[in-house]
Amino acid sequence: MKKNLVLFFLLIGTGLFAQGDVAFKTTTHSFGKVKQHVPATFIFTFTNTSSKPVIIEFATAECGCTTPEYSKEAILKGKSSEIKVTYNSENLGTFKKNVNVKFVNVVQPIVLTIDGEVEAAKADK
Numbered sequence: 001m002k003k004n005l006v007l008f009f010l011l012i013g014t015g016l017f018a019q020g021d022v023a024f025k026t027t028t029h030s031f032g033k034v035k036q037h038v039p040a041t042f043i044f045t046f047t048n049t050s051s052k053p054v055i056i057e058f059a060t061a062e063c064g065c066t067t068p069e070y071s072k073e074a075i076l077k078g079k080s081s082e083i084k085v086t087y088n089s090e091n092l093g094t095f096k097k098n099v100n101v102k103f104v105n106v107v108q109p110i111v112l113t114i115d116g117e118v119e120a121a122k123a124d125k
Helices: 002-019
Strands: 022-024 028-035 040-048 056-061 066-070 080-087 093-103 110-119
Touching: 022 110, 028 040, 028 080, 040 110, 056 066, 056 080, 066 093, 080 093, 080 110
Parallel strands: 028 110
Antiparallel strands: 022 040, 040 080, 056 093, 066 080, 093 110
């Protein structure tokens, strides 16, 4: 029992330490008010703070209205990269969307969040 408990804490500690492999400038962005039918895009930047290359295993949005784009290449020690997140802004009203970013050999994904309010575009007279 004691051996399993030690192993459990080692695994948790390793996962938490691995979160330190990358440092995001920010993990949230508020667009404020955006026009309907005009995609809203924000670029999340991060730096590899580990001593080895890191690779994004996947970045998935919680719905089809949000699209993450990212490099499939390894990010070398000390180098930066980015994840471009675009919201399609078709539906009126407020929104809050998450993108889960999973790095290879890291247990927990990092959650990026965007939010805002889509307003109707003014009609031309």
